[in-house]
Amino acid sequence: MSNFQKQREQQFEEDLEKFIIYFTGFGSSQKNFEIAHKYASSNLKYHTFLDPDAHQIEAKFQDILIKLQVMSRPDTADYLNTLFQELKKRKLKQDYNDIPHRILGLLLLLSSNLIEHNLNREPNKNILKRKQQDNMSISSIESLKDWKFETSSEEEDEEENKQEDIKINQRNENVREIQQKTQQNQNLISSKDQLPNVLWHMSFNTKKSFNEFVSSNDSSIQIRSSQLFLSENQNKSQEILKKPRIINMITNERDVVIAVLYSFLGLQSELLTFSSGQYQLTDFDVRHMSHDSLLSSTQKFLEYATIVCHLKKPLNMIQKPSLLNIEILIQEQFWLGVRSILSEFDQAVTYLLEQSIYDEKLCQQKVDRSITLMYLGQSLQDWFVIIKQINLVAQKISTIEANNGTFNSPTLTILYNLCIQNSLQPQHNQVYLQKLFLYALEPYIKLLDKYLDYNSTITDTFENLPIFLQSCSVQLKNIGQAFQIFQKVGLPALKQIQFKKNLIMRLCEVSDTSPTKSIQTSLQYCTLSGGYKFHEPFTLTKLKKDDIIIQENESYSIKNIKNPNLIKVFQKEIVKLIKKEDQNIQNILLDYLNNHLQFIKLHKYLRCLFFFERVDLMQQFIEQIAESQSLARLRAIQNTIQDLLGKNFNFNNAYELQPQLICQQNSQFLLSHKSVNFKIFLPHPIDLIINENSLILYNKIMQFLLFFKNSKLHLQQSQVNLKKRLKNQLSKFLHFGNQLTHFITNYEYFLFISIIQVQTDLFLDKVNKSLSFQEIINNHNLYLKTISDKMFLNQKSESILEAIYKVIDIVQNYPMLIERVTTLDLVDQITKNIETMRIESEFTKMKDSFNQQISALILLFDHYTQRFTHAPEIIECILKVNFNQFYK
Amino acid sequence: MSNNQNNSSNLKSQLKVSSLSQEKEEAQETLEIIHEMSQILNCGLDRQQLAILVSMIENGVNPEALALVVNEMKSELNTYKKIHKQ
Numbered sequence: 009m010s011n012f013q014k015q016r017e018q019q020f021e022e023d024l025e026k027f028i029i030y031f032t033g034f035g036s037s038q039k040n041f042e043i044a045h046k047y048a049s050s051n052l053k054y055h056t057f058l059d060p061d062a063h064q065i066e067a068k069f070q071d072i073l074i075k076l077q078v079m080s081r082p083d084t085a086d087y088l089n090t091l092f093q094e095l096k097k098r099k100l101k102q103d104y105n106d107i108p109h110r111i112l113g114l115l116l117l118l119s120s121n122l123i124e125h126n127l128n129r130e131p132n133k134n135i136l137k138r139k140q141q142d143n144m145s146i147s148s149i150e151s152l153k154d155w156k157f158e159t160s161s162e163e164e165d166e167e168e169n170k171q172e173d174i175k176i177n178q179r180n181e182n183v184r185e186i187q188q189k190t191q192q193n194q195n196l197i198s199s200k201d202q203l204p205n206v207l208w209h210m211s212f213n214t215k216k217s218f219n220e221f222v223s224s225n226d227s228s229i230q231i232r233s234s235q236l237f238l239s240e241n242q243n244k245s246q247e248i249l250k251k252p253r254i255i256n257m258i259t260n261e262r263d264v265v266i267a268v269l270y271s272f273l274g275l276q277s278e279l280l281t282f283s284s285g286q287y288q289l290t291d292f293d294v295r296h297m298s299h300d301s302l303l304s305s306t307q308k309f310l311e312y313a314t315i316v317c318h319l320k321k322p323l324n325m326i327q328k329p330s331l332l333n334i335e336i337l338i339q340e341q342f343w344l345g346v347r348s349i350l351s352e353f354d355q356a357v358t359y360l361l362e363q364s365i366y367d368e369k370l371c372q373q374k375v376d377r378s379i380t381l382m383y384l385g386q387s388l389q390d391w392f393v394i395i396k397q398i399n400l401v402a403q404k405i406s407t408i409e410a411n412n413g414t415f416n417s418p419t420l421t422i423l424y425n426l427c428i429q430n431s432l433q434p435q436h437n438q439v440y441l442q443k444l445f446l447y448a449l450e451p452y453i454k455l456l457d458k459y460l461d462y463n464s465t466i467t468d469t470f471e472n473l474p475i476f477l478q479s480c481s482v483q484l485k486n487i488g489q490a491f492q493i494f495q496k497v498g499l500p501a502l503k504q505i506q507f508k509k510n511l512i513m514r515l516c517e518v519s520d521t522s523p524t525k526s527i528q529t530s531l532q533y534c535t536l537s538g539g540y541k542f543h544e545p546f547t548l549t550k551l552k553k554d555d556i557i558i559q560e561n562e563s564y565s566i567k568n569i570k571n572p573n574l575i576k577v578f579q580k581e582i583v584k585l586i587k588k589e590d591q592n593i594q595n596i597l598l599d600y601l602n603n604h605l606q607f608i609k610l611h612k613y614l615r616c617l618f619f620f621e622r623v624d625l626m627q628q629f630i631e632q633i634a635e636s637q638s639l640a641r642l643r644a645i646q647n648t649i650q651d652l653l654g655k656n657f658n659f660n661n662a663y664e665l666q667p668q669l670i671c672q673q674n675s676q677f678l679l680s681h682k683s684v685n686f687k688i689f690l691p692h693p694i695d696l697i698i699n700e701n702s703l704i705l706y707n708k709i710m711q712f713l714l715f716f717k718n719s720k721l722h723l724q725q726s727q728v729n730l731k732k733r734l735k736n737q738l739s740k741f742l743h744f745g746n747q748l749t750h751f752i753t754n755y756e757y758f759l760f761i762s763i764i765q766v767q768t769d770l771f772l773d774k775v776n777k778s779l780s781f782q783e784i785i786n787n788h789n790l791y792l793k794t795i796s797d798k799m800f801l802n803q804k805s806e807s808i809l810e811a812i813y814k815v816i817d818i819v820q821n822y823p824m825l826i827e828r829v830t831t832l833d834l835v836d837q838i839t840k841n842i843e844t845m846r847i848e849s850e851f852t853k854m855k856d857s858f859n860q861q862i863s864a865l866i867l868l869f870d871h872y873t874q875r876f877t878h879a880p881e882i883i884e885c886i887l888k889v890n891f892n893q894f895y896k
Numbered sequence: 897m898s899n900n901q902n903n904s905s906n907l908k909s910q911l912k913v914s915s916l917s918q919e920k921e922e923a924q925e926t927l928e929i930i931h932e933m934s935q936i937l938n939c940g941l942d943r944q945q946l947a948i949l950v951s952m953i954e955n956g957v958n959p960e961a962l963a964l965v966v967n968e969m970k971s972e973l974n975t976y977k978k979i980h981k982q
Contacts, residue, residue, distance in 0.1 A: 111950055121938050
């Protein structure tokens with residue numbers, strides 16, 4: 009047996025003897041003592057109980073507490089709990105960790121008649137108080153075993169407790185005062201923790217607390233008394249004043265200013281220092297503020313505002329400015345200034361709405377632009393929520409009667425100076441803060457301009473905005489119609505200055521090397537017969553007086569004008585006139601050209617007609633040539649016609665078709681010209697969605713689609729004509745035509761259904777579900793981008809687009825070839841044979857080329873789908889487009 | 897030298913005495929807390945009995961066994977007293 013065990017055993021025996029003596033009163037020499045000793049020894053040493061479970065004991069203890077509470081003895085329950093907590097803090101013997109629980113467990117097992125006992129018993133709370141004040145540590149109770157305790161009755165205990173109570177109460181009063189002081193100090197110190205975390209990310213240049221401010225410079229506070237509160241809220245204010253928690257949230261003015269500035273301006277690095285009784289602004293730094301932080305800080309700012317609005321107390325009631333009262337005074341003055349700023353904000357917005365004036369100059373400044381850009385990312389709804397909240401605060405604060413326009417608080421002075429320093433228009437210095445918002449709202453204010461009443465403010469009418477957004481989406485549903493509008497409206501857009509200018513230059517061909525020759529040629533084209541009088545729009549008075557002697561209001565014959573400079577000027581004037589679309593001049597020139605056809609190169613004549621959009625004249629001219637059956641002449645102008653009117657113009661049909669149809673065809677041919685661009689005027693606010701960049705994309709897509717459609721149309725026409733004219737012959741041409749038709753049809757499906765239809769449906773769904781205008785704009789841009797990417801119209805897919813164009817070129821050339829075949833009957837036998845051989849060779853080449861191009865295109869598609877797996881429609885297109893594979 | 901040693905030993909003994917008295921005061925306070933708890937719970941124990949019981953628990957005696965023994969002792973004692981009164 010170890011020494012420790014021996015000690016333990018010895019200790020146990022000693023304790024047991026004492027236990028029996030104290031509990032039974034038997035002497036050690038008595039027989040009953042031995043029996044009791046044996047009984048106790050055997051039961052304590054050889055019991056079968058488990059070790060006490062602290063959790064179970066704790067749970068049982070809690071049940072007891074609940075029982076006491078149910079017995080309407082909550083004080084007793086609290087006291088008991090406090091005693092146990094105190095016991096746990098005491099340092100008992102360290103052999104076991106849960107000695108207090110063991111002791112408690114013993115007491116719980118020994119307790120009886122808890123209810124009856126405690127009904128009339130009042131707890132003695134003096135013990136704990138004494139212990140708290142003394143703050144003494146505790147040792148084991150073992151040392152008390154040998155002490156002799158006086159067995160006092162309960163009455164004696166009560167008397168003792170009463171005497172102790174008197175002493176303790178005196179001590180308690182002192183303690184309370186100390187505690188209050190410490191609490192106040194703690195509250196002031198810990199107020200920083202209560203302010204929003206966002207503030208404490210900022211770095212402060214100096215950190216003077218309000219206490220220091222008050223203690224150091226009491227006299228520097230310049231606060232004018234004013235009636236700031238409404239009487240009806242006076243009771244409320246007093247109740248709220250009693251709660252120190254609210255006031256401690258805003259301990260000093262600087263924190264309030266920081267919160268406001270952060271909310272208004274998104275300032276992150278802070279700026280205010282306090283020295284010699286005045287606040288000073290150090291650096292004014294504007295940094296990017298995230299959307300979430302802006303919203304959260306704004307909400308917190310508004311919470312402060314609402315809290316402060318409730319702190320209403322007449323200033324004349326405050327006689328001695330105590331710590332808290334001064335805070336209230338300063339806050340009120342501050343909020344007065346904020347109110348004035350907010351009211352100005354509202355006025356400025358109203359003014360802008362009425363006047364539709366935007367300070368564009370300020371937007372051009374880089375500093376403001378950065379601020380503007382910072383806020384432009386916000387969605388419309390969020391901004392209006394913020395503005396609404398700010399205006400609500402302004403309305404609340406506006407009920408306070410106060411001095412207007414004067415800044416009594418130093419912080420307001422700082423804000424005022426801030427406005428002056430940073431505003432670029434001195435007369436709008438106070439509106440600078442509002443302008444920051446306004447720049448961000450600029451695009452939305454444009455919207456509001458159109459859809460709000462000018463006499464109202466944002467608070468009144470911004471609720472119409474969701475209605476407007478809904479109507480916006482309705483308008484956007486008709487965006488498919490916009491494509492049709494493009495077609496109708498775009499036709500007049502053919503009159504492009506550059507196009508005309510190029511034609512005129514080609515027509516005139518003024519060259520510097522041989523001016524005399526060029527003069528002659530230009531005279532051939534542009535001169536009129538002698539003695540012709542020019543119309544009023546053209547005056548030679550515009551010419552330089554040095555070059556020629558001019559007599560006003562006289563007719564001039566161009567033949568007589570030999571000065572080359574003059575001719576150039578004349579030509580330029582002609583161009584100007586044409587630009588002005590002077591029909592008279594046009595007619596005159598055309599008449600001249602018609603009268604001098606033998607001198608004019610045919611192709612240039614056609615170009616001239618084309619330029620003047622006299623398709624009827626072009627038709628007549630072509631008919632004339634066709635009637636003359638001069639193939640040579642036709643071939644001479646064929647390239648020009650193809651270039652101008654498209655490659656599928658059918659000479660034979662020139663006089664069969666109605667002029668209108670030709671015009672339609674011609675218009676389609678003209679539209680296939682790649683230099684054609686559509687311009688459309690869209691009503692506001694659609695122009696915000698369909699802006700210039702999106703118009704460029706639209707044009708790109710439209711050009712490609714029109715070109716494609718044009719090719720398809722003429723292919724179909726040629727197939728029909730081929731079937732009509734040569735029913736049983738030339739089946740190989742038909743077969744090849746079918747191949748081409750197959751490609752065109754399936755590719756058309758790919759373009760119009762798989763891409764455009766699908767994307768349009770997706771886009772319209774998004775538009776209907778969108779919550780903000782910005783979302784609509786983004787979705788529209790994505791819509792256009794997706795379409796252009798999928799149609800390979802972007803820069804990355806140039807190779808694929810080239811391959812497609814090569815295939816479509818073949819499709820376009822095929823009808824021409826067919827027409828050559830059909831016109832073989834018109835020529836003599838020798839020419840026919842030669843022509844047949846040529847046609848055969850060209851056809852073979854065309855067919856081979858087509859097969860090659862198709863396989864190349866399919867390979868490119870394949871490669872594309874491997875790189876970009878999100879292109880199922882292309883896979884479908886590949887399957888369908890390959891005629892030979894498809895019909896295997 | 898001997899005076900210094902005497903002085904140091906006196907100081908030590910004084911320190912010991914003061915620490916012992918402090919310990920005793922602390923123990924007394926702890927016991928009072930336990931006594932107060934037992935009073936609320938109506939355990940029917942006085943300070944001396946409590947001191948013994950707490951000492952036994954600190955030395956490792958199982959509280960349940962101890963409580964059983966205490967209750968048994970009490971009941972047997974009551975019976976003994978009744979018999980002897982008669």
